[in-house]
Structure formats: structure tokens, C-alpha cells
Amino acid sequence: MTGTHQYILSIDLGTSGCKVGLVSLAGDVVAWAFRPVELIVVDSVGAEQRPQDWWDAFIDATREVLSVSDVPRSDIVAICASTQGESTVAVDRNGQSLMNAVLWLDMRGAQHLKNTMGGRVKIAGYDALKLQKWIRLCGGAPALSGKDPASHMLLIRDAFPEIYAKTYKFLNVLDYMNLRLTGRFCATQDSILTSWVTDNRDPDNIRYDDGLIATSGIEREKFPDLVRCTDVIGTVLPDVAEQLGLSAKTSVVAGAIDNSAAAIGAGTLDDFDCHLYVGSSSWIAAHVPFKRTNVLDQITSVPCAVPSRYLMVALQTSGANNIAFLKDRIVFHDDGLIRGEPSADTYRILDEIAARQPIGADGALYLPWLFGERCPVDDPLLRAGIFNLGMGHNRETIVRAVFEGVAFNTRWMMKPIQRFMRKRPEAITMIGGGAMSNIWCRIYADVLNVTIRQPHDPLKANARGAAFIGAHGLGLMRLDESVRQVKIERFYEPSAPAVAFYEERFGIFNELHRRLAPIYHKINSSKGFKHG
Template sequence: MPNAEQATVSSSNERLILAVDLGTSGCKCALVGLDGSVRSWAFRSVPMHLVGEHGVEQDAEDWWQAFLGAAQELLADNAQLCRQVIAVCCSALHECTVPVDRQGKALSRAMLWLDMRGADAIRRRARSGWLNIQGYGPLKLARWLRLTGGAPSLSGKDQAGHIAWLRDHDASLFERTYKFLGPLDFLNLRLTGRFCSTYDSALTTWVTDNRDLSRVRYDDRLLRMLGVDRERLPELLPSTEVLGHLTPMVAETLGLSPATRVVAGMVDTSAAAIGAGTVRDRELHLYLGTSSWIGAHVPEKRTHLSAYIASIPCARNNRYLAIAMQSAACSNLTMLRDRILFHPDELMSDNSRPDVYPLLDSIADRVPAGSRGLIYLPWLQGERTPVDDRHLRAGLFNLSLEHTREDMIRAFLEGVALNTRWMLEPMLNFVGSSKGASMTVVGGGGQSQVWCQMIADVTGMVVEQPIAPIQANALGAAFIAGVGLGELSFDDVPALCPSQRRFEPRETLRGLYDDRFGTFKELHRRLAPLYRRINQHRSTPR
């Protein structure tokens, strides 16, 4: 994928979308044509701040400055290029909370999806008397599930937990807050001056009635359960809503026309589902990033309690997105690189790490399937699907003197693939798909052909690799902008997302990986009680 300096725009009259992809690590901006071609991109990192044992924050102003820096690099005072941009649309991380005043100024740093300070506060609100189900009062849980499709995380790692914590521990800040916003909401506020939230961005406040996607709204009883006034939450809108035009100040800063429109956009899970091209019902995509998920659009709102899978509002106005979440995917490779293979002294001159992932691919490809009996459990941050267990931890099983570093590298990749199969089983039943169907892989991990083939072999699924898997979120934002502007329909999207390679599961490896998967599940069954005993007084790693 070219960087901003290398990119060229093919036609001076081509209409472009300035697509924004704000993630935990930073903000990527891309210029995307309505044909799905990414003309150029730029990235700015955003620092993270640890607060005590459980707090994880980012400065919302850092989000904004990262956006401005990346966007200005793309546009680079190019008047012709600026005239081609017809709209701005954002995808952003979610389950994060930033309190702002009436002028839209952040009153504190944002609490991130990794922040667990709200665990006790939300548990108090979720419980009811002496009878509780997995920590929830039965009537409260029933109402949350019936109206929203889910319930607040008892770890405190979502907007509901953050708002509850602020109310209990910083009453002054809570009272001064005009609106509680998510990252997408904050970007849209700065772009247009509107205090608004998309249906998917507002989801993890767990106070919206999502039964009718044509009129998602706040529910008074859920608001009382959380302890927040309706007035402190933003207006609710669908992802395809045109919010208006850029503010004059933003337009001038970027060199864009004040007539440039802003489309509401979506959170990252919704963006990946659109950018993967999997917009038809029950088409599966696997996102391989820091964490991971399997998603598919479905027409109905459902919840699978025992497997922790739900269908929730998304960027498609008349569809829900079924999601199964895996806590750690590529973060296992980051840990392998930063904590095992390299020492801090081996940083490059710009404080970055060497790009070792292609090397890891080639090494893993030389090791026999099954890693010579070595099995890796990838639970660095507990797990979410098909078990919600914060006590689980990662580890290498069956390590012996005969094993090498090369075996460990392949075992790490296979461990994530085995965990993907673990959450795929209930997901297939949930969405009504059959094993052996296809699954599109996007995200940074989707760039690895070795990993794509491994996932196909381990899961038994055909894996489709798009031309640029890492661009899925930016493409999703651009396609949503096109739909919102009336330039595209969702039916157009699959043709704009062609695959570059198709990976078929190899029949010769089926027996081996079936056996490994059986061992993988048995290891969980036997080790889970031990993990719980060892880690019951420890928080989930951040």
C-alpha cells in the first residue's frame, strides 16, 4: 500500500472520499475513490496513558491532531486534489468515553475500551438483591437483552462502566459534562459542530432500544438503571446520515470546500464488515487485528447467552451485525516480537520496531503443520467468545528440548487459528452458515498468506483474501459515505471488494488439526479452574 508521498490520483475529475480510520494506535486517513480504490493514505500515532492499576486513557485532542496531521499530509496544499474531495466519513474505535462541555471541549482524557475502573460501579447497578445470574439481576438482564441485544460488561470496559465510574468517583466532572461521547461522536462534533451518535457508536452505553432499526431510541428505564440523564447523551442517527458540511474552520485548515459534506460513519466492527465486502446476509468476515472478531450481517436481533454472541446495530440501516469477539490476535505476535524476539535496545532510530512480520511468516511456513506437537494458548487478555473468562492466560504447552524458536513462531500463529475455530463453531450455528463456507479475512493479520492458509486448514473454511486487507475500515467508511450521498448502494459493494487469493483447506491436514483442536479445548477445560484460582484477585492484563 503506497504512502502519501508516493500516491498519485488517477484523474483530475475523480470524486474522492476522505476516509478516516481512528484506532487505538492512531489515526489513518485515506483518499478513496467511489470505485473502492485507495489512492493514498497517511498515519499519525496517538499515545496511550496508564492510570493506576486499571485506568487506560487517551487525550481526545490527540485524536483530533492525529486526524488533522494525517489529512493535511494527504492533501498537502494541493488545490486540485482538495476540489475532488466530496465528503468526509469516519470509522473509529468504540467502547470509549469522553465527557465534553457545551462548547465541545473535552473535560478530561477519554476512558478507553481497556479501562476497567468502572467494574465495581457497573456491577452494583447490574445486581439485584440476593438472586443474580452471572452477576446480573434476572429482571435487569432480561430487559437489557430484550431491548439492546446485550448487557454492560462487568469488567467495566465499555461506556456504561465508564459513565457509572465517573458518576460514583468524580461527581464534579459528571455534573459539568454536557454530553458523553464516543470517539466517532467526538470526531463528528469537531467536523460539523453536531452532538450526535450513530446507533452502533451508542450501543455500549446499553441504554438504547434496538428492536426497531428504523427508530433506535433511548429507553427511560435503562437510563435510570445506569443513572444518567437523557440530556447528557447525544442525538441518535443512522450511519448513512449526512450530518451537514464541514465547519468553516476545519474546511480552511484542510484546504477543502466549506460545501464538503460529512457522513455520520460507524465504529470499527461495522466498518470492517462493509469494507470486507461481506454485506449480504450471513456472509462471514474475520478481522485480524490487535484483537479479533468474526462478523456477519443478519436480519434479526438475537443473543446467544452461553456463547456470548449477539447481533447488534451496525452501519447497514436494516440489518444487525452478529459478532463473536476474540480478545487477543495480532497482539500475540506483538508480544512475541517485543518481549521474546527483540530487546528494547534493538529499537530503530525512530523508536520503531523492525518489520519482522514477513520474516515470521517465512519461518512459520518452513515448520511442519502442528508445530511438532507444540500448542500455544493465545489468551493474553482472558477471552470473550465462546467463554467470557478474564482469568485465562496465554502459554506454550508441550514444550521440550527438541523444540526451536521456529516451532514457537508457528505455534503462535496456529494458536490464534485454533482459537478462531473455537469461536467459529457457535458463530456458524448463530448465523445459520455451514462449515466449509467461505470467510473473508481483513485487518493487518489478513495480509499474511501463510496465516490465511493456516486458518483455512485449521477451521475447514475457504478463506478469501482481499487485495488490501488492512484497508478494510477505510473502505468501509468510503462506501458508507457513498451510500449516504446516494452515489452507491449496498448491492454495489461486493463487486468493489475483489479477492486476490482464495485459500482452500487442505484435506491432508484435516486429521492433524482436528486432533489439535480437540487437545486445545481439553486444555481449556482442564486449565480454566487453575487459572481462576491463580488469577481470581488479579485484573485482566491491559
């Protein structure tokens, strides 16, 4: 076979659901399908999903992709996944999940992590000696909010001891999907990252550290073997191959967590070339040639899918899920007041509403902290809100305010990012579902005062990145060759008058955080209150 007739079955499993694409080596997505996955909120502070739901969504979406594509099954040479990260699945020796997955949004483990901190001297809430070791070896530290596997595993150990006793391995989402595909228990250098048990000082030799494992409070044998993102970890299991109609010789490449795959799928391989992802969560990331950590700003550079490189990541908890919240919990909430349900056109209509509203939402401001925040402050008690509504406002005002508020939140972490990189990005590639919105790209350009690059099919950047990782793992194409296939369709240059207006409005956004944070803490840390 020639390269032009080879395809990667690419998985993009996010919080909202599973997307599957059939991607050529040229980066063309020739078939595409999506299946939603339910998010389960537990006591308003926990977030879970059923691992079986991920798998069922993958199988169903893949069958659709293969049924609508004219690509011969023999031309599909590999499967490679990009998934949501910082989530935890406890599995037994047979690979069966023992409970729902604890997601990256889940904060129930915060107290369990706090109980392990100890130490008399604290820095930013951490035991000073432990923090120094985490930063030196890992490049970061467990999230005090509880939103990563370091806390999830402690939650399971302490609150679900019968599950913990039966747990053979703790897996991230990517690791679970690879287990179901190949039968192999393994973790990649980026999926293991936020367990905070690996020595990451050499990006080409990530390895477990016995001292960090002892600090974690979790037995060594419950962690899976480590592989590189570009490693071929096996071939697809015979029963999976039969379900999908693929050859049992189809290779499975380890793949990467979403932010690492996205950095490749966005075409941003060069050092300091930033991408902005706007999906359920939101982040800005860029490959960098160094390992560095800023604890106070919650920004670090971490192992990634690109050999010998690190990825700077500044992660925020809520992005386009603010629009989903507006759609599902406000506009179409099933409470009997208004009959109806969202359609395939709903997001397009919301986009049109935002575009026709005046800049500044007629004075209304939205704070997008639905589930707390991580960067530039790690504060699980922040919550969303609409500020300065008046009788002249309506639902259209709120729509525009939400679009702008999410962009202000990204602006909030731009100064820390500039300090971290020691340079200001002049252009940023915007990807994810949010990047499909022309008006949102325009708002981001003006709020951030940078050129926004909108690539072709920005929703499919993660899947494209996974495909490029798969092709590299098979030796079919180098990553630098792959990213040259990414096409930028439109550039949004900042408008000087809009930049000046948003500069003033961002000052108010900052002041609202400063003044309201103590009130959020007073309300949301009250005895007996469940954070919601």
C-alpha cells in the same frame, strides 16, 4: 462532477493508530497514510488513549494523504469515519475532553457495574429482570468484564466524580471525531449500542428508552442525540477545513463503528456472508435478517450501518495484538539485553518465520488471552501463555505457535456462531492487518476448515467501508453497488491433512482452557493483585 471524479476522505481510527485514505467511488484507495497512537495501560487492568492524540494523528495523516495525491481538493466531496468502538470520552459543553478516553480493553468499571446489578435472582451473573429487559430491547447486555461504555460511565461517575459533574456528553470514539469535525454532539445507532440504553427492536428507528437510561445510572442529558450511520451530520468546521486545505462545504457523513464499516468494506453485504477481522482485536461478523441474542456464548445481532438489517458480531479481545506484543514486549523490549528496534520489515520477517516452521509448531501451543476474553466466554481473568516448550524449541517455534494460537481462539467461537446463524459458513473473507499475511490466511483456512477469501488491500477494508457509507449517505451510490467493487485476490482452500491435524490440536487447546481457567482465577483474583 461525474462519479468517477468524486472521492471520500476516509478515516480508520483503530487502537494502534489512525489510518486515512482517499477513496474513489470505485473503492480504489489512491492515497494512504498511518500515524500510531499510544496505548496507555493503567494498573495493568485499565486501558486509555488521549483523544487529542487521535485528532493530531488524523490531521497529520490527512495532510500527508492530500500532499501525495493528485486529486483536486474540489473532488473530495465528504469525510466519513470508521473507528474503534466501545470506548468512552467525557467532554464538556465546549467539546473539550475532560480526561483520557477509557478504551474497550478497560476493565476497571466491572465492579461499578456489579454494584448496580442488585436483584436476588441471577442468570449468568446478571440480575434476571434487568437481563430480560436488556435482551428484549437492546439485543444484548453490558459486559460483566467492564469492557464497554455502560461500565466506563459508572467508573467515571463513581471514581472521578469531579469529571462526571463537568461532563456534558459521553461520547464514543466515532462521536468524538465527528464532534471535532462538525461541532455537533451526536451518536450513531451503532456507536451508542454498548451504552445499552436504546430500544433496537426496529433497526430503522433506534431510540432511547427511558427505563434503560434509568437502569444505566447515568443522567439522560449526558447522552448525545442519535443519528443514522448514513446521515449527513453537517459540513466540516471552517478551522478544520483551513488546516486541511478543504472546502468548508465538504460534507461529513456520520460513519460507523469498525465492525459495521468492515462488514461493508469486506464486500460481505449478503445475509450470513461472514468476514473475519484480525487487527488489534478480532471478530467474526455477518449481516443477518433478525435480532437475536445468545448470552452464554456472548453473541448477538445488533444495529449496523445497513438500513433494515442487523449485524451478528462475535468479538474477541486479542487478535494481531499478540504479534505486536511478541514484537514490542519480547523481541524488541528495551531492557538493555539486546540493542535494536523494530523496522518496517519486522512484520514481514515474522511472517516468513511462521511460514517456514512446521505445522503444529513442533508441539508448542499458545494461548492468546493477553487481556482476558469475551467470546465464547466473558472471562477477564484469562491470560496468555506458551505451553509445552522444550530444549529443542526456539524463538521461531514461538512465532509459529502464536500465529496458530490466535487462529485456534477464533475456532473456539465457530460452533457458537454456527448455532447462532443456524448454518455453517463455507467461506469467510479475512480482513485487517492480519489478513495481509499469506501464511496466516493459510493457517486460518486449515484451523477453521473453511475457504478463506483474501481481498485486495485487506488492511484498508475499514476505510473502504467508511467511504462506501459516505457515498451512500450523499446519494452517490447504493451500498449494494459499492460492495461489488471489492476484489478478492486469493482463495485459500483447507487442506484435509492439515484440517485433521488441527482438529486434534484444537481439542488440546480446549482442554487447556478447561483445566487452566480455575488456576487463572485463583492467581488473578487474589486479594491485592492487579490483573496483568
